[in-house]
Amino acid sequence: MTEKPEILNALAANASAVSDVLDALLRECNGHEKKLMEAMRYASLAGGKRVRPFLVTASAALFDVPPERALRAAAAVEMVHCYSLIHDDLPAMDDDDLRRGQPTCHIAYDEAMAILAGDGLLTLAFEVLAQVATHPDGGIRADLVLALAKASGHEGMVGGQVLDIYADEHDLDLDEISRLQRMKTGALITVSCAMGAILGQATYVERAALDAYARDIGLAFQIADDLLDVEGSEDEVGKKIGKDEDAGKATFVSLLGIEAAHAKAHALSEQAQEHLAIFGEKADSLRDLAKFIVNRRS
């Protein structure tokens, strides 16, 4: 019997702590609008590996940031991630029925409530960051807001989703697919590490090292995702697979081939770990995550 890898325990412990913070921040209400909070909770307390929150807390831990602060920033990032999943799954967008193994938000509720639950989560993310409990220094709170907004807005995640829709009808080449990835999924991964660095008032060199690490694992994560869409099973992945191929959509796998895609993901994971050298052993959990990302089955 092989022992459960340490990273899985670390991810699970962090996911549980983040869920507790989300649970406390998403307070139920009794007015006629209570279904809204139900939908917000449904979409954000449903599990998931919580990779982005892990990046926030593991990056913050490099600088000995108090965990309760890091967890608030981690919860804010997860709210943005969950809002983006709700809106991406809508009939007008990817029209997905299944997410993390359960009905998507607009199936469980309805389209209007799904749109509004997404809007509510996005807005609450910024509210949480701007609260004094996140950090006593207002400049740091504002920097967190600024970083998360830039990463998730039209120059980042939202712009990336537009590129993804464009890709449904156009053949993208490797440069274009790479830009799509950097905007749609990479930006939120990079800002997760950056928020740890902001909370920890990292030096320029430390911040640059984390940025380089995050860019590499972000790309590795996407390539691994594309591989799972080809090689994974629906049960394990928790969402429909084979979609990109069915849609004739270019991915890293279709452009590079399966073998080269595996090789590239692993090379990126190695390179990501090298960027962490300046942090010594303190960065072991980030190294473990870089390994995990390219070996995961879901």
Place this chain on the structure above:
Amino acid sequence: MTEKPEILNALAANASAVSDVLDALLRECNGHEKKLMEAMRYASLAGGKRVRPFLVTASAALFDVPPERALRAAAAVEMVHCYSLIHDDLPAMDDDDLRRGQPTCHIAYDEAMAILAGDGLLTLAFEVLAQVATHPDGGIRADLVLALAKASGHEGMVGGQVLDIYADEHDLDLDEISRLQRMKTGALITVSCAMGAILGQATYVERAALDAYARDIGLAFQIADDLLDVEGSEDEVGKKIGKDEDAGKATFVSLLGIEAAHAKAHALSEQAQEHLAIFGEKADSLRDLAKFIVNRRS
């Protein structure tokens, strides 16, 4: 020939200044995602009276806040207002084709782009507030973000939109309609004045006076809107009228009657002006706005 009322000139001048700032903040881009920025610009540069931005700049002017700072906060509030109109107009929500006399965003573009343009505007609003150009003090920037997020999220505008959907199928009484108004439209009007006060580092008493003013004109504004829906003409108002009555939906007018609704709106306008006494003549433009709100034809 009657002279054009001064408030109309003041509103027009402010609207023009806000549009210039929005135009500069919404920079066009050349990537495949350029349609997104087009849609964001389409929905936010189309005119409108810009009442909320006027409240920000007029409130900030009470405390001699430099106009370039107030205009950035004003632009952020307008982005949130415009995002809410885009999402409210969607087929899954109010399903409106006409807004400010032109096709709504999902008609001019498509549903996916409209959802994303709204998301992009909401996100950019917080980005703009968090930037140093809005105020050199990070604590003030964070306070602006916090105030706008609270007003526009699940406890404010987004929650209010859920109540409005609920109202389509339930008969609300006056208390419930009032709560709906405070959340759906009142919160953003109140925070517009509050942001001027935050930028101006107002005292507690000054802040409370502005809050009271804003609550009164917010309610007066909604009653006047309900009256326009009954008494206005589609040409003047720039959107479909008679909708609430056709839908059998309770409004301040249906609950109070036309005459009492007029009387209440005017009483609120008077009361709002009285709250401004501590500011003396400096608050004349806010007083003029309170008068205008209940006398407007569109």
